[in-house]
Amino acid sequence: MSLICENIVKTYSGKEVLQDVSLELQPGKIYGLIGRNGAGKTTLLSILTAQNPATRGSVTLDGAPVWENRRSLEKLCFSRELNANAESGLAAMKAKEYLRIASTYYEGWDKALEERLVQLFELNTKKKMGKMSKGMLSMVTIIVALCSKAPYTFLDEPVAGLDVVAREQFYKLLLEEYTESGRTFVVSTHIIEEAADLLEEVIILHQGKVLLSGETQSFVDSACHVSGKAEEVDAAVAGLEVRHVETMGRSKGVTVFLEPGQKIDESRDVSVQPVSLQRAFVALCGEEEHK
Amino acid sequence: MKRNLRFWTRYTFETMGVELGATALLAVLALFGADGLDWSFFASTVPLFLCISAMFGIVMINSGSQSLYVPLLISMGETRRNVFWGFHYFRALVIAVTLALCALIWLAAPGEVSTAGLRSLPTLLCVLAAVSALGSIMGTIFTRWRWAGMILIIIICGGGGGMLGATGAIAANGGFSQADTLMLVSYLMKTPWWLAAAALAAVALDAAFQWVLLRKQEVRL
């Protein structure tokens, strides 16, 4: 029962925010959706869950279109980043009310888990959402996402505003829920390195295009950091995709991405080190390719 | 669908609470100015208060709920079709309950007041339907095109407030006298064809307007 989107294009006032995005999300995995601000992550998640219409392209769940299809939609949960500023209508709503509406709309809502999480986060649900801090609002979105029990659950910036202890609580809760239920989770986050170990697959969105979609481990393994004397480094990485060059005096450090079959010339006097997901992402999306 | 109905029904009762509260307030005001408490007096004024409060309530709550509940429900995975129907179900329910209450009061009332009241039900239905449709259109305009909406909202608030205020004033000044009421009711008893047509047109226009906008509605909470 895969969620597939094909050739999604989304245009806002003449500008293509998403260009030809095609993805397959398989059941029972934790996906990470990473990308810079403005890359189109929230737009993509909205389109995948039929909350916003795509300009072109289709989204299907198990073959059936998702748009206006209650049977597909009840298997999806998109827990948005809540923005209860004064302008939005949500500001005057109590968190309790928001959760009540969510519990009405998500079949299989886990009331026991909701109570447990409210207690764990020490959340005052009687408070109006306009008066809540960013962290508290994130807690609300986390509760909705986890308690919805939806087979495909999407979280947009779930840890925004949470302190490090609360973030670690969230990762543990996510993992616990995942191992118990085998639901598919798609987590869009800026805090890449913290979440990296949880993500089985990663989708990198850059300027509206999917740069990469696959196993996190393979992606990270395909990148490495090569450093040493500048000439040696250049020779060692000749012909490879080089990103993120740093130099200091005669020394040079580069991040390279290897295609299958490519290798670094190890006869050269260079240090080769593995690269973290975050560094790989920054190298890929942070700047233009150096030749 | 069941889920949808559950949500909107609860919302309806919350709105009805406001409506009944406003009505009760007016009734209390009326009591102060009335000479003697008799059933026909009650039966002639309260239903009208109910309808006016309903109109006021529907228009006020319409605009707010549209900008909030429509994107909210879509963000919870509801289809736009269901949100559309849910919204109309809610308005129809409020009107139905209001008119049912009016009917009950009139049924229990003595003679003329009763028949007069019951005969005016169709007219009231048209008026309430038209007002709610217009209110909804105004509400949508407000949500989408803030500036035009602002002007309209001021007019509505002015109008609605004025209506409520005038009613309150009349109520405090001894309420509608029997004569006043009979005159008003005689107008209401005839349901002119143009009123019915206008109501139908308003409802249809509003529905079409909603439908077209909903299709393209984007969620931006």
Place this chain on the structure above:
Amino acid sequence: MNEQLTGQKSIYIQIGEMMETDILRGILLEEEQVPSTNELARLYTINPATAAKGVGLLVDEGILYKRRGIGMFVSPGAREKILAKRRAAFAENHLAPLLAEARSLGISKEELIDMIGERMK
């Protein structure tokens, strides 16, 4: 287990190595059940698939075996297998970097042998 994960090696490899070390240290005994992939995932806050990959490596090497419906167990002779494996890799993992470092420091073969001799007294 309970060591911290580093960013120096793939996580699944570290999981496998930690389990091997535990077997060598007698924390996990032969024919004993090892922690499940879910338990490992929860302990390190990593994806269960990663834990499974690490455990899978050990199963492939015969260090662990699977009992259907129950879980993974330490194979008889696992200690010996691990020792043999690590001995074989000793030259690659430890000697090669040592010799490279010695080379870059200009330490001769004789000096090196002397140093080793001193240490092993």
